[in-house]
Amino acid sequence: MKIAIIGAGNMGLSFSKSFLKYELIKPENLHLVTRNISKIPKIKEEFPKSEISVFEEVKNLDADLVIIAVKPQDFPNVAENFQFQLTENQMILSIMAGIKIEKIQKFLNHPLVVRAMPNSPTLLGMGITGYTAAQGISFSQLINIERLLNSTGRSVYLENEELLDGVTALSGSGPAYFYYIVDAMIKAGTEMGIDENLSKLFVKQTMLGAYHLINNSEKNLEELIKDVASKGGTTEAALKTFNENHLKDILLNGILNAEKRAKQLNG
Known part of the structure; x- marks a missing residue:
């Protein structure tokens, strides 16, 4: 060929x-x-x-x-x-x-x-x-x-073919969403006094480990979250803040706007 x-x-x-x-x-x-x-x-x-x-x-x-x-x-x-x-x-x-x-x-x-x-x-x-x-x-x-x-x-x-604009928004643009979240986590580490390189190491290895858990566990995402977020604990405090600020809705709307832009590109 x-x-x-x-x-x-x-x-x-x-x-x-x-x-x-x-x-x-x-x-x-x-x-x-x-x-x-x-x-x-x-x-x-x-x-x-x-x-x-x-x-x-x-x-x-x-x-x-x-x-x-x-x-x-x-x-x-x-x-x-x-x-x-x-x-x-x-x-x-x-x-x-x-x-x-x-x-x-x-x-x-x-x-x-x-x-x-x-x-x-x-x-x-x-x-x-x-x-x-x-x-x-x-x-x-x-x-x-x-x-x-x-x-x-x-x-x-x-x-x-109509689904390809959704694929564009989900996986085509998707890596940038993960980088965005990872960047915020690294910055949080430095805010807490952790050296930037060390913060990067903790966050990147956490991301890698979480990926493998998703791939190899029979539990759904909600169950995996509950496994980490014990009642009254540190994870619950973070998740409560995310929910109060509608982080999931913000991410969802961002991805839907990416799909909307993909449709506009066709002119």
Whole structure:
């Protein structure tokens, strides 16, 4: 398989690294296209055997799969400035937030579109990606896409494209929510006189341990909370403050607003 990636940013490059790491494609069958000429020397260092091009200079694209990894706001301008024609059998994989399959098909005048929403842990091969596909894409083509996506972590096929905006808000943006909470916990540690590096250690290891407990316990989240929050204790004091300030509602509304923004990106 030959793959071209339009948009050699963090996500485009992390996908590239995963494909090569698991030998899903050969380096010489990878074509990276960027609009930023200043990035080319660094990209060439990381991908010495692959083809690297400036977007404006690409006249044809010899690829079975074309991955669109530009910012959703930039997509209309990028689509209008393609210097090449997509061939009948080429597949498009979009990893842009919010942009619906129908809009991609219209802008590119091309029917074979798969839409996916990965998240940043794909950088470590620990991401999760929701994806869906246009009509006319065969089962075998979808399996090939799934193999590529699974090299970056896990993937989940969704029949209903409307759910992808929710996936964007939940897991696409989700890592930032955890970082936000972790940052607040670290700052609380320093407020209490704990050295910042030590505070980071306590919080990060707590987060890691809590994750493994969720994954390996048969108890639900409410039961796990009760296990830590004994009556009249320290945890209960913290949870009471969270509840009085409607922290859960604030988080929920924030995530719903992220979904709303994803829908707006389609224009």
